[in-house]
Amino acid sequence: MSTYQLTHLETGEQVERPGILLNPHLKPAGKERHGVDPSVEAYHAQLPQYGSTTLHSLPSVAHELGFAHVFLKDESTRFGLPSFKILGASWAVHRALCSRLDLDASTTTLERVKHALASRESTDVRLVTCTEGNWGRAVSRMAKYYAIPATIYVPGFMNEYTRSLIRAEGADVKVLDDGSYDDTIAAVQQDTKTHPEALMVMDTSWPGYIEIPGWVTEGYSTLMTEVDRQVSAQTNGASLPVLAVASVGVGSWAHSVVSHYHTSSPGHASNKIVTVESIAAACLKESLHCGDITPIRTGHTIMNGMNCGTPSTIAWPVLRDGVYAAVTVNDRESHGCVQELQALDANAGPCGAATLAALRKVCNEEMIGEEERKGMCVVLFSTEGRQEYDVPT
Structure with missing residues (x-):
């Protein structure tokens, strides 16, 4: 062997x-x-x-x-x-947005969430995540469906072709030139701590961050x-x-x-x-x-x-x-x-x-x-x- x-x-x-x-x-x-x-x-x-x-x-x-x-x-x-990533990303984004908007995720439609986000009563929200490719593109696609911004952190080893696919979904791609995937996780955490509108949507978990990754798995x-x-x-x-x-x-x-x-x-x-x-x-x-x-x-x-x-x-x-x-x-x-x-x-x-x-x-x-x-x-x-x-x- x-x-x-x-x-x-x-x-x-x-x-x-x-x-x-x-x-x-x-x-x-x-x-x-x-x-x-x-x-x-x-x-x-x-x-x-x-x-x-x-x-x-x-x-x-x-x-x-x-x-x-x-x-x-x-x-x-x-x-x-x-x-397949959009299966987990879509359900996690839906659940996370419903939680922020105080809506019942099991009965609230995609169109109802879009309407709530567009209303004056809703708070600003920006999706934030990191990726090596497909996950970030899936989260960006969901941000496009809900007409909200998305920030995607990517490691330096990601090629320009993959970056361009994520940008084409309308996301703001931030490249950590010398960073690994674990470094992009740290960047997402920092962004979320310093910007109240940032909604972290990750498919990995750590102590204190388990709910949204659990929704990803459900998806x-x-x-x-x-x-x-x-x-x-x-x-x-x-x-x-x-x-x-x-x-x-x-x-x-x-x-x-x-x-x-x-x-x-x-x-x-x-x-x-x-x-x-x-x-x-x-x-x-x-x-x-x-x-x-x-x-x-x-x-x-x-x-x-x-x-x-x-x-x-x-x-x-x-x-x-x-x-x-x-x-x-x-x-x-x-x-x-x-x-x-x-x-x-x-x-x-x-x-x-x-x-x-x-x-x-x-x-x-x-x-x-x-x-x-x-x-x-x-x-x-x-x-x-x-x-x-x-x-x-």
Whole structure:
């Protein structure tokens, strides 16, 4: 098994780790799934270009690896954006605005919030967040829908093409030339402290900031229930345990996946959830090694959306208890799977394609046996469409 090196941010300690970790903290799966708030999907149905994204069947991959089914959820067209992020951003922005305006989020429509914001009685509000790309664009799109300003802080490694996409949504993009993603978080916190109109909308959490990131995770439930319907339709309602593979940045998306799938399927073995991170930013995997949230220094990667050094506070206990295995991949492996999936008409970017690379690693290392695979349904979550990046050599 390959290894990689990383550095702990707070102590400077350098460590070498194997590419895959079977989670030593995994707890037995629960028997029931977490309840889904129906008002989330009802709200999403009000957004422009609402509709389900494609669930691709990958029979050649299923045959190669010995699974009953392998599916890839293609999030490259969600509400006209190339990423699933707007599902979490839209619900979190809606909830946050309703909270500021003293409105009931479960019954208040998007148009009612817009009217309240435009009225003279409402207070000024400006959305503030940071991003490595898709999250900031999604928050900016929601600010455009609600006709309010947005300020987006971005790290210096973000390319100009991605910055221009966020600016095109009408947001004010502030670049921290020498800053990391963690540095942009600090900038957002400072902006919010010094400007009363600023409303911080983040998809990561820390002590004292958990409510809005929790709403982000709730927003992703629409995708999860959508996948359930699509898998059932494509397997003629067969009840099979699921192996779900999800990418990790700060962990809010993986939090939603684990919350949904960490259950026992009737009459079968438990579902399993595998996470995948870049070797340049494997903060969840390192935290699992250490048994607690462990910030790390991040490096350069084409998987920009996963280039985060600290797991979200509210996601951590869920991931610690529910992830079966944590996998790392390098840029060449991700790029190779981008090309493979593009050839199969699945518009996957590096973060999405990393899930296929992780699946192969888990199988190659026999972390899921051949007999178990025969009765499993795999769902790979491709969280973004094709991105601009320098092809790794």
